[in-house]
Amino acid sequence: LDELLLGHELPVAVFSHYRDAARTTTSWTPFCAYSPEWVALTEGRAAGAQVRFIDLPAWHPAFEGRSNRYADAEARYVWATVRLRDRFGVDCADALWDRLFEAADPPDPDTSPDPDGGDALAERLALYFDVLRGDAGADPGDRAREEYMAGWVRASLAEAGGRPVLVVTGGFHRPALRALVEGPLAGTPDRKEGLPEVPRPPADAVAGSHLVPYSFHRLDAFTGYQSGMPSPGYHQDLWENGPLAAGEALVRAVTGRLRARGVPVSTAALIGARAAAGGLAALRGHTCPARLDLFDGLAGALLDEAVDEPLPWTRHGRLRAGTHPVLAELIAAGRGDRTGRLHPDTPLPPLVRDVTERLAALGLDFSGPVTLRLTEPSGRERGRLLHRLRILGVPGYI
Structure with a gap:
C-alpha cells in the first residue's frame, strides 16, 4: 500500500504474474482517479483508517x-x-x-x-x-x-x-x-x-506484482478492455469538473482532432451539435447533456453521410474496423490521451529495470530520431540492443 500511494500520476496498474509447471497467468489491475478502489485507498489513508485488500491474489x-x-x-x-x-x-x-x-x-x-x-x-x-x-x-x-x-x-x-x-x-x-x-x-x-x-504462491512457482504505468487508451472499453468504462477521458473530466465542463471539453477535443485531420467543422455545425445534445438531454430527462447525449448530438451534426452499422456507443466492446473516421475521432476524443507516470521511488520489475539501465548506458532516450552508425562499435552495440527488444516484443520499443 505504501508503494501504491507514493504519489504517482494516474492511471497506473498493478501487473501480476505467475508461472509454475502447470500454468502461467498474468493480469493487470488498473487505477485511475475515479476508480472506487483508488478513492477508498486514498480517502481511507487520509482519514486515518486501516486500509486493506480483501480479495484473493490475482494469481490464485x-x-x-x-x-x-x-x-x-x-x-x-x-x-x-x-x-x-x-x-x-x-x-x-x-x-x-x-x-x-x-x-x-x-x-x-x-x-x-x-x-x-x-x-x-x-x-x-x-x-x-x-x-x-x-x-x-x-x-x-x-x-x-x-x-x-x-x-x-x-x-x-x-x-x-x-x-x-x-x-x-x-x-x-x-x-x-x-x-x-x-x-x-x-x-x-x-x-x-x-x-x-x-495465500502464498507454491515454493516452485515464480510470482510477483509490480506497479506499471497505464493509459486511458488501455482503460477504454472501446479498445477491448472488457471491465473498462467507455470514454475514460470524458469521465476524468466529469470527475474533476462536473458534467457541463466535461461536455465542453469533449466538444473542444472533437473539434480539434477533426480540424487537425483536415475535416472542416463549421461554427454552424457546432451550434447544431450543442442544440441537438441539449434537446436529447431534455427528452431523456437529464438536467444537462450526458456522454451519450453529446455523442449523439455530435454525430448528427458532423456526419454528412449515412453509416452502414449502428453507432459504436450503442454496443459494448472494441471499435470495429471500418468505422467512419468522424465516429472514430469522437471515440478518441472521449478516450483522452493521458498516460500515467510512476513516482521515481517505485521499484521496477526486473525486465523494466534492466532495459532502462541498458538504454541509459547507451544514450538511447528516444527523445528524438536515433541514427545508428553500424561502422562504429557503439552503433553496433545500440543496434544489437534494439534488435533484442524487437525480438522479445517488449511493448513501448517496437
Whole structure:
C-alpha cells in the first residue's frame, strides 16, 4: 500500500504474474482517479483508517477461466440487463449505466433529506445489483473469492468494535457478501475469527506484482478492455469538473482532432451539435447533456453521410474496423490521451529495470530520431540492443 500511494500520476496498474509447471497467468489491475478502489485507498489513508485488500491474489486459481465471468449467473445477468434496457429505452449495458447512475438527476436540496444524493444513489445501486444477481449462484471461482472476502469483512467488523467498516467491492458480489457476513454464523456470540491468511504462491512457482504505468487508451472499453468504462477521458473530466465542463471539453477535443485531420467543422455545425445534445438531454430527462447525449448530438451534426452499422456507443466492446473516421475521432476524443507516470521511488520489475539501465548506458532516450552508425562499435552495440527488444516484443520499443 505504501508503494501504491507514493504519489504517482494516474492511471497506473498493478501487473501480476505467475508461472509454475502447470500454468502461467498474468493480469493487470488498473487505477485511475475515479476508480472506487483508488478513492477508498486514498480517502481511507487520509482519514486515518486501516486500509486493506480483501480479495484473493490475482494469481490464485479462483481467477482462472474468466471468459465467462459469472457462469450460472450469466443467464440471469443477460435476462435482467435486457429487461432493464427495454424499460429505459437504451441500447447497451454501458448506456443503461449512464442512464441509471452517471446521468441521474441530482436531488433537490430544498426537499431532499440527503442533499448530496448519497443515500438515494446507494439505494439505486443496491437494487440494481440485487436484480442482476438474484438468487443465481456464482461459479466455484467466484464462490471461493466471496467466502474469502466475507472472512475479511467478519474479522474487520469484530476488530472494529462498533466503529464503521466500509467494503468496496464489485456490485455483483454485494448480495453474496451480505448473506455470508450477516448469516447465522456471523451472529453467534462465541464465534471467534481472526484475519484470514493471505495465500502464498507454491515454493516452485515464480510470482510477483509490480506497479506499471497505464493509459486511458488501455482503460477504454472501446479498445477491448472488457471491465473498462467507455470514454475514460470524458469521465476524468466529469470527475474533476462536473458534467457541463466535461461536455465542453469533449466538444473542444472533437473539434480539434477533426480540424487537425483536415475535416472542416463549421461554427454552424457546432451550434447544431450543442442544440441537438441539449434537446436529447431534455427528452431523456437529464438536467444537462450526458456522454451519450453529446455523442449523439455530435454525430448528427458532423456526419454528412449515412453509416452502414449502428453507432459504436450503442454496443459494448472494441471499435470495429471500418468505422467512419468522424465516429472514430469522437471515440478518441472521449478516450483522452493521458498516460500515467510512476513516482521515481517505485521499484521496477526486473525486465523494466534492466532495459532502462541498458538504454541509459547507451544514450538511447528516444527523445528524438536515433541514427545508428553500424561502422562504429557503439552503433553496433545500440543496434544489437534494439534488435533484442524487437525480438522479445517488449511493448513501448517496437
